[in-house]
Amino acid sequence: MAELQDIDFTLEYPYTRTTGPIIGPFLTGLRDGRILATKVGDRVICPPLEYDPDTGATVGPENLVEVGPAGEVTGWTWVTRPTSKHPFEHPFAFAQIKLDGADTTMLHVVDAGSEDAMSTGMRVVVRFRSERLGTINDVYFVPGDEPPEAPEVDDDAEPVTITEHLIGVRIREPLQPHRRRFAEGLLAGKIIGQRSPADGKVHVPSRGYDATNRVPMTSEHDVEVADVGTVTSFTEIVPVQYHGQTETEPYIRCSVLLDGADTTVGGIDIRDISVEDFRVGMRLQMVWRDSGDRMGDLDNRGYGLNEEVYERWEPTGEPDVDPESLKEHNF
Amino acid sequence: MSQSTQPAQSPQSGSAQPQRHENDIAIVGFAQTDAHVRYDGPEVVLIMECVNALLAGAGIERHDIDFTIAGSCDYLSGMPFAFVSNVDGMGAWPPVYESHVEMDGAWALFEAWLRLQMGDIDVAMVVGSGKSSPCNAREVFHLQADPYAVAPLGLDPDAMAGIAARSLIESRKATETEIAEVVARSYQAAASNPHAQIRSTASVEELLAAPYDMAPLRAHDVSPKADGAAALLIARRDRARELTDSPVWITGLDHRIESHHAGLRDLTDSQSTRTAAAGSGVADGAVDVAELHVTHAHEEIILRNALNLNPSTAVNPSGGPLAGDPVMATGLVRVVEVARRIAAGEAGRGVAHASSGAALQQNLLCVLQGGA
Numbered sequence: 043m044a045e046l047q048d049i050d051f052t053l054e055y056p057y058t059r060t061t062g063p064i065i066g067p068f069l070t071g072l073r074d075g076r077i078l079a080t081k082v083g084d085r086v087i088c089p090p091l092e093y094d095p096d097t098g099a100t101v102g103p104e105n106l107v108e109v110g111p112a113g114e115v116t117g118w119t120w121v122t123r124p125t126s127k128h129p130f131e132h133p134f135a136f137a138q139i140k141l142d143g144a145d146t147t148m149l150h151v152v153d154a155g156s157e158d159a160m161s162t163g164m165r166v167v168v169r170f171r172s173e174r175l176g177t178i179n180d181v182y183f184v185p186g187d188e189p190p191e192a193p194e195v196d197d198d199a200e201p202v203t204i205t206e207h208l209i210g211v212r213i214r215e216p217l218q219p220h221r222r223r224f225a226e227g228l229l230a231g232k233i234i235g236q237r238s239p240a241d242g243k244v245h246v247p248s249r250g251y252d253a254t255n256r257v258p259m260t261s262e263h264d265v266e267v268a269d270v271g272t273v274t275s276f277t278e279i280v281p282v283q284y285h286g287q288t289e290t291e292p293y294i295r296c297s298v299l300l301d302g303a304d305t306t307v308g309g310i311d312i313r314d315i316s317v318e319d320f321r322v323g324m325r326l327q328m329v330w331r332d333s334g335d336r337m338g339d340l341d342n343r344g345y346g347l348n349e350e351v352y353e354r355w356e357p358t359g360e361p362d363v364d365p366e367s368l369k370e371h372n373f
Numbered sequence: 374m375s376q377s378t379q380p381a382q383s384p385q386s387g388s389a390q391p392q393r394h395e396n397d398i399a400i401v402g403f404a405q406t407d408a409h410v411r412y413d414g415p416e417v418v419l420i421m422e423c424v425n426a427l428l429a430g431a432g433i434e435r436h437d438i439d440f441t442i443a444g445s446c447d448y449l450s451g452m453p454f455a456f457v458s459n460v461d462g463m464g465a466w467p468p469v470y471e472s473h474v475e476m477d478g479a480w481a482l483f484e485a486w487l488r489l490q491m492g493d494i495d496v497a498m499v500v501g502s503g504k505s506s507p508c509n510a511r512e513v514f515h516l517q518a519d520p521y522a523v524a525p526l527g528l529d530p531d532a533m534a535g536i537a538a539r540s541l542i543e544s545r546k547a548t549e550t551e552i553a554e555v556v557a558r559s560y561q562a563a564a565s566n567p568h569a570q571i572r573s574t575a576s577v578e579e580l581l582a583a584p585y586d587m588a589p590l591r592a593h594d595v596s597p598k599a600d601g602a603a604a605l606l607i608a609r610r611d612r613a614r615e616l617t618d619s620p621v622w623i624t625g626l627d628h629r630i631e632s633h634h635a636g637l638r639d640l641t642d643s644q645s646t647r648t649a650a651a652g653s654g655v656a657d658g659a660v661d662v663a664e665l666h667v668t669h670a671h672e673e674i675i676l677r678n679a680l681n682l683n684p685s686t687a688v689n690p691s692g693g694p695l696a697g698d699p700v701m702a703t704g705l706v707r708v709v710e711v712a713r714r715i716a717a718g719e720a721g722r723g724v725a726h727a728s729s730g731a732a733l734q735q736n737l738l739c740v741l742q743g744g745a
Contacts, residue, residue, distance in 0.1 A: 053448075053453075087634070089519075089522040089636075116540075117543075118536060119535025120587070121532060122586055122588075125512055125529065126512060127527030128526070129526060138536060138636065146634070151526060157588060178521065178522050205521060207520060211451055211512055214507060215506065215507040216413070218413060218414055218415055249461070250414055251418050256461075256462075
């Protein structure tokens, strides 16, 4: 029988942001080998802002001035154990750096080698990475004053008007107790629901609680229900092609009220019954995979069945259930 | 660099026993879960257990509540729209005006407090919850930073706290020993808090002997992230008096934010806390108890100074977040802890503080007072 694994996945969102009239030139500058700031009144602000922080007045590109490439560390911390989001895999410093010509500090990283090389008041100077994409990570700082070599610049490159930031969170956790019992049941060829102690209704798959009555449910509320049920609603999905889409042919997605249950199982996909023959009230039987072929691919996030445990659903041939009697279950 | 619009403040504040206005709002019930290192079940059940305890304690039913609001963060559990499922824990039936903030529950309290002052409804329930154990919170909360100049560096709140702590030490506003004393005191206080996560009797000397992590901070200077929830019931004056003999009045509530550009901030002070303190009337009476949202030990020193607390104020008698940090509920737990002490007659007046963003960027203060 398949082993149930802890959940381990990375949730990612690829953010793209327009850069605007000030951040655009700032990021373009980093790509092309210079650090820009905004001069607002008597103050030079770096990283630059699109506005005067005291008044909110708009600050335009005519206020951009070049600062650096070296400056002074005014505050810092030493990162002994970098996270997956940090620019270095080895220990480094995050620092507030007051670049020459600027009146504010910029937060950035110093690749100092060791904590002993860091001190408040020390001089640091920018370095340009060989691959630069128009982001804050195009540069880093090192101890000292020695100016950087002028980076190779593509004179034909367009200004940076969009910046990309792929964000992601790695999620690791065990299956929640009710999900584990449900998953173990499926691998053993049983569908486990939970009977609410408040009103006796059987929830399948259970979420571990009865939402209507605000009652948590535990293993003592587990009950087995049938692998036979009635279609309560369905739709035909014609797959739209998008990045990651694996479906190519139209199919039916339906909800089934299993015998012995009071909630429907949603998201059941039917690929071998034609939509013309499909109807609310139709009786269906789940056809299990052989026990050795059932997979334990279930997480804490879905509310459906694990489709890796069955081959298909097929009509039982019984007379249809009157759809009127299914009104309570049509969603 | 804090904003300086007219402070939000209730009509009555002060230490004398004032006449209460009909739109004065009181806390009439509170509950919190343990700060779990890892809670096995769904976040919904965590909330449900907290809400059921809240309603049982207050002796009212879900249908007596006119408005519910929660604060939580979907990124922590990696479950898009977790905040929608969470409504199940608060009770989706009967339908009610419902709201959510992607912030600590203390900011949900702010919205509920404003909502009740409209005068058309009487009772609101406020929840803060977080299930942070599935993720590394540092990998989530750097996303609160400026998305162009800071977030892509992965500059998370712990690293920002390290920078701020060094600045505090080098400007001679605190010593490493004083920072360790904050931790030792928090652990001592937490010994009597059944909900706390950390059970430690570490001495200042033992704490100072630990290695640095985000130097000059050490691992124990950073709050231990937990799974947990907190909940409050608040009510307008007349309903509050019906519901309890010991209402805890919200006499002031204000929150302020500082620039996202750290170069424009003084990380050794908390200007936004000073502004919120003026707005909420912290100094209008004695402060018997202060519960502060200290997620990095040196922040207690910054906040004590910004709030101008005198030595007679009990600071974080629960042990505070350094002994258990149920992310997204932690600020609301501060309100619960102060309200609990006032309702029990252990304190007359107190202040609860909540914070959001790196290095105390945004701060909320809730001034509470007992008396019928």
